[in-house]
Amino acid sequence: MCGVLAVLNACGKRADLRALALRQAELLKHRGPDSYGVNIQKTIKGDQPLFSTDKSLCLCANGEIYNYKKLSSLYLSTVNFATSSDCEVIVHLYEKFGNDFVKYLDGMFSFVISDSRTGEYYAARDPIGITSFYYGYDKEGKMWFASELKALQDVCVKISEFPPGCYYSSVKGVFVPYFKPLWHSENFLPEPQELHLEVIREALTAAVKKRLMTSVPFGVLLWVCTVFFFLRSFVCVPGVLLSGGLDSSLIASIVSRFFKNDTAKLHTFSVGFPNSPDVKAAKVVADFLGTSHHSFQFSLQEGLEAVPAVIYHLESYDVTTVRASVPMFLMSQRIKTSGFKMVLSGEGSDEIFAGYLYFHKAPSKEELHKETVRKVKALHAYDCLRANKATLAWGLEARVPFLDTQFLEVCMSLDPAHKMVNPQEVDSEGRKKIEKYILRKAFDCPEQPYLPEEILWRQKEQFSDGVGYGWIDLLKEFAEKAITDRMLADAKLRFPFNTPLTKEAYYYRSEFERHFPEPQTAELVPGGPTVACSTSAAVEWDAVIYILSLTATRG
Template identity: 50%
Template sequence: MRGILAVLGYGGEAPPVQGKKDNSSRRVRVLELSRRLKHRGPDWSGLHQVGDCFLSHQRLAIIDPASGDQPLYNEDKTVAVTVNGEIYNHQELRRRLSSSHTFRTGSDCEVIVHLYEEHGEEFVDMLDGVFSFVLFDSRDRSFMAARDAIGVTPLYIGWGIDGSVWISSEMKALNDDCEHFDIFPPGHLYSSKNGGAFRRWYKPPWFSEEAAIPSVPYDPLALRAAFEKAVTKRLMTDVPFGVLLSWSPDLKAAREVAEYLGTTHHEFYFTVQDGIDAIEDVIYHTETYDVTTIRASTPMFLMSRKIKALGVKMVISGEGSDEIFGGYLYFHMAPNKEEFHWETCRKIEALHQYDCLRANKATSAWGLEARVPFLDKEFIETAMDIDPEWKMIQPDIGRIEKWVLRKAFDDDHKPFLPKHILYRQKEQFSDGVGYSWIDGLKSHAQLNVTDKMMSNAKFIYPHNTPTTKEAYYYRMIFERFFPQKSAILTVPGGKSVACSTAKAVQWDSQWSANLDPSGRAALGVHLSAYDHKQKEQQHLPATVVAGAGNKKPRVFGLPTHAGVTIHS
C-alpha cells in the first residue's frame, strides 16, 4: 500500500516556516503532513502543486519499482493523480483505450488518468482492484476522489476553515489542520464538479434490505474457480511476496500445513508483554479505540515487522471470509436464512471500520502490503448470490462454519489440505494464538484503570462510553493521539458479542449480559474455549508462507498474541 494526501484550495494562512508567510510555507506544511504517512510508503515520495492545490504521495514500490513514482500524469501533465492501491485489470484497460495515449511508466495506476481523459468521472466502476485516489484536472481546476467498493484501502476527508478540502490515507495527516474530518465512505466518489457531493458508484443488489434473498444453488466448483481467479489477480507483483495462514493456539497445525505444502518453516516468538508494550504504537497506527480491532491488530503489527525484515513486501491475507460466509461462532444462533444473509450484508458493509482497517494499517505501519482476495468484487458477487440456506451452520448434517468454502476445496483426487485441517473449527482472530493474550490485556487494563475512573467514564467519554477497563485503557491512549471530536466519531460503537453487529445480539437473550468481543463469548459453541493448557501459554504462535517468483515459498511461524491473518 501507499500513503496519499491531497489538499485542494489551500488558501488560508499556513503555519509560518522559518519566517516565511507566502505560498511556500503551505507547501512545506503539506510535505510535513505527508511525512506522517511515510511508514505506508518508505520507497519514495512525490508532490505535485498547481497554485493552492497539492497532491502528495508516499510510495511502496510493488509494481514497476524503477519508474512508477507518483503522482502520475497524462501526456501534458494537465491531469494528475495520486493513488493508493492496485488495479488488477490495468493491462486490459490499457488495451481498451484509444491509441492516442502515451504511458510514461509501467505502473498499474497510470491507467486512471487516461480513463478519465476518455470517460470523465464515470470510469471508476471499470477498475478491478482496490484503491483510493485523488485526481486533479488543472484545465478547469476540478478534482475528484474515489474509494474502492468495500473500503480495503483506508481514506479520510476533511475540510479546512479556509474552505479547503483535505483527503488522506490516514487521519493523522488531517487531524491538526482540518476543522472537521470524517471517513470517506467506501464505494463512493466525491467530485468538486457537483458541489462536493458524494455519490455511490458501487451498487450491489445485496446492499439493499429491500432486495430478494439470494436463491442461486450452491456450486462448489464455481465458488472455487471464482476464488482461484481472485487469488491469481493478486499475484501481480514485481517483488517478493508471502501468504498469511490461519492462527492456531499452538504451532502443531501450522507445522503440519507447512510440511504438507512442502515449504520451509520458521518460527518467531514474542510474549504477551511484547504485545502490551506495543499497544500505544498499534493505536497510533490503526487510529481506533475499538477493543476487537486492537486485540487483533497488535499481533499483526508485530508480525508485519518480522515479515518486512525478511525482505517480503506483499502478503496475501484472508480478511472477509467470515463476513461473506458467516464464519463467526455467533452465526450458529442465526434464527433463519434471511437473518443469516442480512447479518453477512451488515458485516461486509462494516468491514472498512474493522478487519480492513486492521489488515491495512497494521501491515502498512511497517511498509508491508496486504492483499485480500476474499474481497474481490467478482468473488463477492459469486459468493453472495448463493442461497444462504447452504451457508447456515448445521452441525447435525456436518455443516460447520464456512462449510461451503471448505467443501469447495475438498478434493479427494488432488487435496489442497488434510481433511482434519480443512474442517478444523474456526478460531476467532483475536483468540486464535492463545487465550492468554486476551486475558493478559484484561489484567493489564485492570492495573491501569481504577474503579473510580470507571464510575466517571460517562462524563469523561460521553460518546461511545467504555464499559470495561480494557476499553477505557485504549480510549485514554487514543485521545492522547487524537483528541479531536472528529477523530472520536470515526470509531464505531454499539453492542456486540463475539464480533456480531448490534442487530445480531438480539438472536439470543443471554448475549446482552455477556457483551465481550471474544469468540469465547459464544458459549456452548467453541469446542475448547476454556482449555486451561491453552490459557497458560506464554508464547503465542502465528504463521506466514512467503515466496517470490520461482523461489520455493517459505513458512514463517510467529507466536503473537492474536493473529496475523487469516480465515480458512
C-alpha cells in the same frame, strides 16, 4: 503500497505550502518510505507521479489496479503511457470517460485527480474500503484528503471517513455511489438455487491469481494546490499470512499451486505464543504445502508494550480490532525486516460465509443474509482497517482475495440457506455442517487435496484467541490494574460518545485520546452493543433465543 495526502485549491506562499505538505506527509511515510518527490502544481515542475498526456490532469493514487492491462487494451490502445504503473490507467480513463469511469476499476484503491485547467478535482475509494481514506475541511473551508486520520487532525476542523464504493466530484459537491450490486441491499434476498461448489472454487482461485502481480510501483503522494509527496516501493516476493485457520490456509494452498514444483519460493508467516493453536496449525499447513515457513513468536510483555503504537497506527479503539491488530502489527514488523513487501491475507471470509460462531444463533436464512451484508459493508471499519494499517505501519502491503468484487458477486448471491450452520446435520460423507461448510466443501478434493483434513475441517478460532489463549486474559488483567473502579464509573463524563463499558475498553480509549484528542476523531470509530466480532444483531438473536427458551420452559 502507499498513502495519499491532498489539499485542494489552497492559497498562500509556495514556501509555506511546501513546509506544510512535508510536515503532514511525514506522518504517512511509514506506508511507503522508499523514495519521494515534491511538486506544487502550476508553480514548479518536477518528475512527478502520474499525469494525463497533456499534463493538465494530475493523479495522486494509493492502491493496486488488477485489471489495468485489460483496461489499457480495451479503452486506451492509442495512449502512450509514461510509466509502467498499474495506476496510470486511472488518469487516462478519467480523461476519456469522466466521473463514471471508476466502475471499470478492479482493485483496491483511493485516489485524487486534479485538473489544472479548471481547478476541479475528483476522488474515489474502492468498493469495500480495503484502502483507508479520509477527508476533511480546514478553517478556510478547503477540502483535504488523506489515507490516515493522523495527517488531517492538525489541519482540519471537520474530518470524516471517505465512504467505500463512492466517488466525489467537486463539480457535483456530493458523494456518489458507484458500486451498487443487488446483494449490497439488505432487502435483497437471493432466490433458492442449486449449489455449484466448483464456481466458488474457481472464483477464489481467480481472485488469488490476479493478486500475484509483482514488481508494481506503489506511492505515497502528498498534494497541496496541488503539492505531491511521492513515496514508492516495489513488490518482489509474495508471501501469505498463515494463521493455520481455514481462510489463510486456503489462500496459501491456492498460491502454492501456481508455484507448482517450486513451492519453496512461496513464503508463509505465522505469529503467536509458543505452542499456540495458530502456530501449530500453520506448521502443519506449511509442511503439507512445502513452503518456506517463518513462525514468529512474541512474549506477553512485547504484546502489551505494542498496544499504544498499535492504537496510534490503527486509529481505532474498538476492542476486538485492537486485540487482533497487535499480533498482526508485530508480525508485519518482522516480515518487513526480512525483506518482504507484499503478502496475501484471508480477511473477509467469515463475513461472506457466516463464519463467526455467533452465526449459529441466526433464527432464519433471511436474518443470516442481512447480517452477512451488514458485516461485509462494515469491513472498512474493522478487518480491512486492521489489515491495511497494522501492516502498512511497517510499509508492508496486504492483499485480500476474499474481498475480490467478482468473488463477492458469486458468494453473496448464493441462497443463504447454504450458509446456515447446523452441526447436528451431516452430509452424505458424514461431514458436519459447521460454519463455512460450503467453502470447506468447495475445496474438499480428495484426489488432489488442497489441505490436510484436520485443517480443512478445523473449528473456527478468533484470530486473537488463536495466537494464544492467554493473550486476551493478559489484556484484561493489565487493564484491571491500570484503570480504577472510579475511572470506569465516571467513564461517561470523560467519554460521552461510545462510552467504554469495561476497563480494557477504557484503557484503549485513553490511549486513543492521547494520540487523537479532538472529539471529532473519536466519532469516526463505530460502536454500539455487540457480541464479539458481530453487529448488534447478535444481541437481538440472543434475546430471541432467550425468549424462545423461556417460553418452552414455561410451556
